[in-house]
Amino acid sequence: RIINAPLAYCTYLYQTLWPARLAVFYPHPGMIPGTRVGDYLWPAAGATVLLATITVLCVAAARRRPYLLVGWLWYLVTLLPVIGIMQVGEQSHADRFTYLPMIGVYVMAAWGLHDAISHRPALRGPAVVGSALVLVVLAASSWRQIGTWQNSRRLLEQAIAVTDRNYFAHQTLGNALLDSGDFEPAQRHLEEALRIKPDSAYALEQLGALLEQRGDRRAAADSYEKALRLGWKSFYARLHLAAIRRDEGNLDAAIALWTAELQDEPDNAQLRVDLGTALVQQRRYAEAIIHLRRLVELAPNAPEAHNALGVALAKHGQLNEAAVQFEQTLALSPGQPDATRNLHWVRAQGQDQDLGR
Incomplete structure (x- = not known):
């Protein structure tokens, strides 16, 4: 979590300046089995140096350009609760977390541009044209990005395309395809999610539901059991596994599952x-x-x-x-x-x- 924090700070800045390859979910490397911490040490060190350098420069310029320090501290402080040191969720970062913190960066940019052109009247024309071009490019980028939110399938396919090892997108897309009856692609995505993250209880439950609907109840039961052994609190998995065990004649197992679920849903x-x-x-x-x-x-x-x-x-x-x-x-x-x-x-x-x- 500590390693991810400086990387997230810098990623937010980069994606604000260059809003490309955006996704609904960015998987946290630390949540994926097999991730090597050493692969992220040097990038994290570089990000920390960059953040420290910007901070030092803003402090040095505080007398002449106080807006830089104010904007930068606004960015750092307001982003701190969701930067991931206290991890909530399984994302490395999330676009929605930047709405308030980026006000500080915009203050730095807006006041900085005003400061630059106020002393150089010749730059006003190019600044206006440049600002207009930036707005056009951002509008076009926004229009294109909005298109990915047309439906769940397109949104999740976009996330898979622009991120690496995105088990969350695979399992969520698998669930959406399962709901629509597209069993074969649903199974492929759920199995890919489990290849990336074998301990994903949600993917195991969804795979169990898919296998049960396809008539392979034995494999479905195995998938449900794996999910429950991982501590997955799921009424659906317990109820369906109990039904399978009952139909197999294993009433003791079915009764144990129903009794356990009754503790949560009396x-x-x-x-x-x-x-x-x-x-x-x-x-x-x-x-x-x-x-x-x-x-x-x-x-x-x-x-x-x-x-x-x-x-x-x-x-x-x-x-x-x-x-x-x-x-x-x-x-x-x-x-x-x-x-x-x-x-x-x-x-x-x-x-x-x-x-x-």
Whole structure:
């Protein structure tokens, strides 16, 4: 982070003076496995020397041209919170961080130009023409850059084209392509993101989603598991991995995943029904009833919730309570086949018990 800070200061100046090869995301080299710190030591040292030289020159000129020191300190100080010493996010720098700090550089340029031409009237004409040309060039550059924001695909393809090892752009483009159903290019970009950054849990999750949609559920499960082992807190990955494990017959693994996710989302109705149903399959009726009662509290108007609770109660021998749940199901969804059949069965069981007495 310390090495990146002077590089970022100088990069912002360079990209302001020459706004080319701009991107929505610039990857931080320190976030990419295999990056060698030594490759950045000399550039960072050079950038530090340059920043120190400019600072010394501004201090030396402070009496005659105070605007230089004011503008330069404005730039250095206002950029400091987002320069990356306290890293927030995975970017090495970001264009949006320069909006306020660059006011200082513009003060230096504007007052410096005024100072130069005020003592040399002959320069006023060339200065006006030069300023006009600069504005035309910047307007053309802005028009061209705005075009890259036409849609996500174009924006991310631009980022990939002008930056190196941009795993973020690859994985985000892969996700966008996945959403649009372009599976093959989506898979290529997600795999490239993982080649650059194998510990990208987001790319692993998206690759899992893609493989699952293409029918390769075993490979999808492997991808989800890798993402979760990296500490990825994802409802989607856990829920889909649990569904795959359930369909494979591995209920223990599915229940463990649902239980873990329930710690983060205790009021998620889908989790409660999946977990409760699985526990019923394992004949752990008392545990299932706890989750399915909570499900009914979360979704009191859902007939499926009442029916699921009724099934668990019936299997646990609580026939009267089960009948109440099946009746509630039929009140919400008259003629529902499962609830109708279950209610008849419960009533028949109750009559048999009465006869037995």
